Amino acid sequence: MKKAVKGLKDIGEFGFIDRISPGCLTRPEGVVRAIGDDAAAFRSTPGRLNLVTTDLLVERVHFLRGGASGRDLGYKALAVNLSDIAAMGGDAREAFVSLAVPADCSVDYLDDLYLGMKDLAASFQVNILGGDTTGSEQDLVINIAVWGEVDEERMLRRDGASPGDLICSTGSLGDSRAGLHLLLEGISPDSPAMETLLQAHNLPRPHLEEGSFLGASGGVSSAIDVSDGLSSDLGHLMDQSGTGALLRSSSIPVSPELREFCREFKFDPADFALAGGEDYTLLFTVPGQAAPDLQEAYRKEFRKPFHILGEMTSGSELVLENDDGTRDSLSRTGWNHFSGPSSI
Amino acid sequence: MKKAVKGLKDIGEFGFIDRISPGCLTRPEGVVRAIGDDAAAFRSTPGRLNLVTTDLLVERVHFLRGGASGRDLGYKALAVNLSDIAAMGGDAREAFVSLAVPADCSVDYLDDLYLGMKDLAASFQVNILGGDTTGSEQDLVINIAVWGEVDEERMLRRDGASPGDLICSTGSLGDSRAGLHLLLEGISPDSPAMETLLQAHNLPRPHLEEGSFLGASGGVSSAIDVSDGLSSDLGHLMDQSGTGALLRSSSIPVSPELREFCREFKFDPADFALAGGEDYTLLFTVPGQAAPDLQEAYRKEFRKPFHILGEMTSGSELVLENDDGTRDSLSRTGWNHFSGPSSI
Numbered sequence: 083m084k085k086a087v088k089g090l091k092d093i094g095e096f097g098f099i100d101r102i103s104p105g106c107l108t109r110p111e112g113v114v115r116a117i118g119d120d121a122a123a124f125r126s127t128p129g130r131l132n133l134v135t136t137d138l139l140v141e142r143v144h145f146l147r148g149g150a151s152g153r154d155l156g157y158k159a160l161a162v163n164l165s166d167i168a169a170m171g172g173d174a175r176e177a178f179v180s181l182a183v184p185a186d187c188s189v190d191y192l193d194d195l196y197l198g199m200k201d202l203a204a205s206f207q208v209n210i211l212g213g214d215t216t217g218s219e220q221d222l223v224i225n226i227a228v229w230g231e232v233d234e235e236r237m238l239r240r241d242g243a244s245p246g247d248l249i250c251s252t253g254s255l256g257d258s259r260a261g262l263h264l265l266l267e268g269i270s271p272d273s274p275a276m277e278t279l280l281q282a283h284n285l286p287r288p289h290l291e292e293g294s295f296l297g298a299s300g301g302v303s304s305a306i307d308v309s310d311g312l313s314s315d316l317g318h319l320m321d322q323s324g325t326g327a328l329l330r331s332s333s334i335p336v337s338p339e340l341r342e343f344c345r346e347f348k349f350d351p352a353d354f355a356l357a358g359g360e361d362y363t364l365l366f367t368v369p370g371q372a373a374p375d376l377q378e379a380y381r382k383e384f385r386k387p388f389h390i391l392g393e394m395t396s397g398s399e400l401v402l403e404n405d406d407g408t409r410d411s412l413s414r415t416g417w418n419h420f421s422g423p424s425s426i
Numbered sequence: 427m428k429k430a431v432k433g434l435k436d437i438g439e440f441g442f443i444d445r446i447s448p449g450c451l452t453r454p455e456g457v458v459r460a461i462g463d464d465a466a467a468f469r470s471t472p473g474r475l476n477l478v479t480t481d482l483l484v485e486r487v488h489f490l491r492g493g494a495s496g497r498d499l500g501y502k503a504l505a506v507n508l509s510d511i512a513a514m515g516g517d518a519r520e521a522f523v524s525l526a527v528p529a530d531c532s533v534d535y536l537d538d539l540y541l542g543m544k545d546l547a548a549s550f551q552v553n554i555l556g557g558d559t560t561g562s563e564q565d566l567v568i569n570i571a572v573w574g575e576v577d578e579e580r581m582l583r584r585d586g587a588s589p590g591d592l593i594c595s596t597g598s599l600g601d602s603r604a605g606l607h608l609l610l611e612g613i614s615p616d617s618p619a620m621e622t623l624l625q626a627h628n629l630p631r632p633h634l635e636e637g638s639f640l641g642a643s644g645g646v647s648s649a650i651d652v653s654d655g656l657s658s659d660l661g662h663l664m665d666q667s668g669t670g671a672l673l674r675s676s677s678i679p680v681s682p683e684l685r686e687f688c689r690e691f692k693f694d695p696a697d698f699a700l701a702g703g704e705d706y707t708l709l710f711t712v713p714g715q716a717a718p719d720l721q722e723a724y725r726k727e728f729r730k731p732f733h734i735l736g737e738m739t740s741g742s743e744l745v746l747e748n749d750d751g752t753r754d755s756l757s758r759t760g761w762n763h764f765s766g767p768s769s770i
Contacts (some may be wrong), residue, residue, distance in 0.1 A: 088533040095559055101533070102540045106554035108547055109519075115556065122556035124520055126575055127471045134556065136571055140525035142563040175453075176468055180482035188431040189445070196446045198634065203452055210450035212478065214569075215439055219486040225569035231470055258487035269485070276634050295591055382524050 083099075119240055120169035120307060121230070131237055135166035141221035142157020147187070149265060152194025153201075154284045155224075158197045162309065163228040164206060165362040166192035168404040169307040172232035174290060176211040177203060180225040181220035195224075206290055232365050238305035238366070243323035245396040246365040251389045252292040254335040255312050256351060257282035258359025260343045273353035275339035286362040293364055294364050295383055303375045305366035311359035312391075313400060315415035319367065326397035329412075331358075335389040356402075356412070363411075367394055428747060435491045440708050461620065463584055464513035464651060466525055477574040479510035491531070492532035496538030496545035497545075499568075501595070504543045506653065507549060508573040509706040513651040514583075515641020516576035516754060519633060520555040521547060524669035525571040526562035527598075537683040539568075550634055557647070582649035582710070587667035589740040591647050595733045596636040598679040601626035603702025604687045619683040630706040637708055639727055645720045649710035653665050656735075657702035657744060661758035670741035673700075673756075679733035700756070711738055 090098055103117055112132055115123040121135035139159050141147055150158075160177060167174040179199065183192065196210075203210055208228070261283025264271060271277045289307070296302045304319045312334070322328050336351040344351045368376055373390070381387050395401070400412045434442055447461055458475055459467040465479035483503050485491055492500075504521060511518040523543065527536065540554075547554055554570070606629025608615060615621045633651070640646045648663045656678070664671050680695045688695045712720055717734070725731050736747070746755045 089529050089532060090527045093533060097561055109551045109553055116555050134480045134522055136522045136524050136558055138526050138560050138569055139556045140562045142524045143561045178478055178480045180480050182484045183434050185433055200449045207453045209453055211460050214480050214482045215442055216482050217487045218484045220564055223567050225482055225541050227571040229478060266702060352627060
């Protein structure tokens with residue numbers, strides 16, 4: 083009997099990374115972060131790091147062309163890359179846009195796509211500096227690479243957390259997944275709350291100022307942006323830092339809009355916050371004794387506090403403490419890149 | 427009557443670039459080359475430039491999965507990017523690989539793809555430092571971005587040629603197109619010459635050492651890598667420098683292998699050399715008085731001379747001088763990214 087071809091689905095994204103990584107570094111000097119962080123970091127000038135991140139979006143896997151305006155699609159394609167630079171504490175500087183365009187995609191749609199990118203680029207003083215434009219037989223494909231930089235001592239990384247460090251977020255979680263639900267179910271938003279959730283999904287704000295502030299603070303032990311979902315992305319911090327984590331259910335930040343949505347559609351907000359993904363807030367850890375000063379400075383800078391969700395623990399388990407004090411062990415399921423379209 | 431949707435085919439790659447360029451630069455300081463050169467060049471350290479180039483390859487447009495081994499495909503996908511850095515006179519340092527993988531693509535094929543990239547990367551001390559891996563509904567998509575660097579004063583650019591400058595090439599032209607012919611016609615190579623042509627198409631060597639040497643020489647007025655074909659790529663130097671050009675038919679470098687191929691299949695080698703494309707040699711210009719010294723130094727370094735094909739002229743025409751002294755005006759047709767697959 084012939085064995086079926088083994089594909090990416092069988093080994094997963096991280097299995098694939100493990101498989102292809104050996105031999106990728108031919109000149110390790112100067113490389114600070116390679117495959118496996120939010121962005122690669124490498125030195126060319128002493129004390130200063132180059133950051134590069136790249137993200138590939140494919141029609142019918144990541145978005146449906148009819149389901150998103152060109153403008154929203156362009157905005158978000160760039161936003162997810164800027165968010166990766168934010169998660170390194172860096173300044174995003176230059177963007178490179180590659181497009182593979184099928185014949186049935188109008189130039190007007192591409193103009194809109196670029197308008198969305200340019201709007202976001204302008205608001206963070208990012209240049210769109212190059213790229214590649216080519217044809218495609220069927221699907222529209224968008225690859226954006228972003229170059230940024232950061233002082234070496236200010237870089238945020240995934241692997242520095244210790245047991246006892248507080249787990250924090252720069253924003254509430256789950257809104258984007260609720261917005262996606264509205265899109266996928268074809269529900270027209272009929273209230274300001276629903277509009278807010280849709281916007282959280284379509285036009286997420288990359289937390290570049292927050293990342294830069296946290297990197298400059300020197301007090302942050304690890305950081306990541308929430309793209310796959312709280313439990314999944316916290317899992318990356320845990321794996322790379324060698325810790326477990328305890329989340330307190332009552333402390334997970336949920337917006338009033340998500341609460342309203344969950345009341346209306348009979349969902350549990352915790353599910354959206356834990357496994358939703360595409361929030362593009364920053365999830366970070368800070369040693370307990372440094373937290374009060376950081377919170378005070380953060381509040382001064384951003385006129386609102388960051389949220390404290392729980393703490394890193396020894397071991398390797400991810401545990402949720404419920405409101406009644408009982409505890410559940412959580413799996414780290416976030417959004418899986420290999421399973422079906424996510425709209426945008 | 428409803429007008430048909432206007433697509434990329436109607437405005438062409440360069441029409442598209444003109445259309446989307448306004449508004450792309452939000453922070454022009456430090457930007458030395460933006461959209462429209464072989465790579466973008468921007469400053470972060472005084473006197474030193476970052477170079478970034480990116481290239482998107484889509485199945486059925488740029489390659490046929492069955493028509494190329496994963497290893498050759500991986501090699502070439504990286505080679506074309508390294509060639510862009512070579513055309514800037516830079517050193518290629520870090521590569522970022524994004525893949526969109528359909529379910530029917532085996533992990534073994536991806537392993538081979540990476541092997542091809544790693545082989546080439548190792549031979550030029552380039553790291554594969556990151557990227558993105560995701561799913562695709564149908565076509566395999568490969569985007570590679572390469573970061574390199576160059577001393578500002580050594581950077582090669584497209585726009586510095588003057589009338590009278592000699593037009594030069596670091597290698598012979600047309601071999602790759604002949605190799606593609608063999609592939610597309612399903613002709614098995616039955617001689618060392620045919621093998622050489624196939625190899626020129628499948629495994630082009632990026633001329634990084636040559637580019638670095640030419641940049642360091644200080645004597646080169648413009649440069650580009652030959653990806654679309656001699657007439658088309660020379661056209662870019664002419665357009666950006668504001669010159670015309672005269673090519674001497676007898677001086678266009680054609681390999682013995684291409685001559686043998688053309689004898690056997692009744693082709694004119696000049697057609698392959700002028701319009702073939704994917705040679706990835708460097709095409710450059712040098713003022714006449716600087717040429718002898720440069721040639722001597724080049725010959726010492728590489729143990730062979732560069733080829734002198736003709737000279738830049740005033741005006742804007744591209745003229746071919748035939749062996750009998752008659753002259754033809756040439757159109758600048760190279761390989762068009764928007765017309766059908768090219769295998770790889």
